[in-house]
Amino acid sequence: MRKSFILLVTSLLGLIQSYAQGYQITVELPNFKSGKCFLAHYMGKSTYLADSADVNSNGVAVLKKNEKLLPGIYLLVLPGKQHYIETLIDKQQTFSVSIDTTDLIKKTIYKNSPDNELFLSYNSFLGAQDALNRSIQEQMRNAKTAADSAKVFPLQQELGKKIQDFRNSFVTSHPGNILSTIFLAMKEPEVPKDHPTNDSLFAYHYFKGHYWEDVDLQTDRLVRTPILEGKLNKYFDQLVAPVPDSIIGECDALLAKTRKSKETFKFVLWWLTYHYETSPYMGMDAVFVHLVEKYYVAGDAFWLNEDQLSKIIDRAYALAPNLIGKQAAPLEFKDIISNPTSLYKIPGKYTVLVFWDPTCGHCKTEIPRLDSAYKASWKSKGVSMVGIKTEGTKEEWLKFIKDHDLKGWTHGYEPQAATNYRRLYDVYSTPMIYLLDEKKKIVAKKLGVEQLQEFINRSSVKNTGTKL
Structure with a gap:
């Protein structure tokens, strides 16, 4: 792993936005009388520790700090690290939750957290679909012919539609809710069925052109979820032409959409920088050099200290003379x-x-x-x-x-x-x-x-x- 990547990760996690008020999450654990409760958060698809607290003899742990948490999906990890539940963090950051390990969905109860009550109802809905999902997975494992697989496809479509209908209804009923923001980001563009049949690329252009339409890049809500990194991976690895000039244009256009959110801008710039610095494909270092020259040299990487910034810029300057298309240096x-x-x-x-x-x-x-x-x-x-x-x-x-x-x-x-x-x-x-x-x-x-x-x-x- 290169040092510049380590610097990027360290600085990305190190800068936490401060608020006038902090957070207090009281966790009641009837199945525990000791141990430690952990609070972790997503950063893209990875998870990182945010806080921890001892469980007292009454089975209660209080996670508390004077700085507010950034919004997103957090994990309450129970003592022994064998069980956890996902918890939404947004504006309301003082609440309590009772967690019974005998049933992490039905016996989890939130107080003073409407967001998590709604999140719990969604998880309960998903739990009710488990029987159908298990049946589909078993049929897929047992499929021996194309005809067998074809029989399962309508069931998969039915389940997918049922889940999407729930999400669509939720977004309509709860506009502005953090879970609505997450559901909208998860939704993919639906290509119109009545598109021109003589344009073989219509579906691709429509899908790509509407890909970011429902993704709110102007708030901090998606950074601490797995959703944003998944969207970035699919867009740049599957939808953008693997040509440095095309990728550079897409990077600049996407970063421009994130400017109103410091955390989203920081994460997207970090992800693009690391993705193209470490790309196994020839010529992608030109994207890395462009990003450093346009954003890091210009002072936009506000989370880096002078030494970290200098090392990343030095790395880009080391690559710049030997990019594809450049004249080879005299030797x-x-x-x-x-x-x-x-x-x-x-x-x-x-x-x-x-x-x-x-x-x-x-x-x-x-x-x-x-x-x-x-x-x-x-x-x-x-x-x-x-x-x-x-x-x-x-x-x-x-x-x-x-x-x-x-x-x-x-x-x-x-x-x-x-x-x-x-x-x-x-x-x-x-x-x-x-x-x-x-x-x-x-x-x-x-x-x-x-x-x-x-x-x-x-x-x-x-x-x-x-x-x-």
């Missing part, structure tokens, strides 16, 4: 016989630039595989191979080259590290592989042999063209 080095040379002096329709270490276990596997692909295919396509030693002694490096017959490569090392290649090419692990075009622009990076093979083959066909 001066010495070859095997210590003659000075340069990356830009090496001709090639494509250049595979590899930073590697003869003592690295992964390099010992990947470098021979790269060489095999080069000799079998890439060389005939005008590919040049450039390998730069990062660690290990010169003797170990030369022995590896000789033992594996790495002929045809331009091998180099930089004993003085004068070009600062580690920063310019973000060489934090090995092997670090770049694919450059004829003009030494970065067209791909961090690819394995198979991915490089596909990329070079596809690019070669594209550049060669076909005659009809």
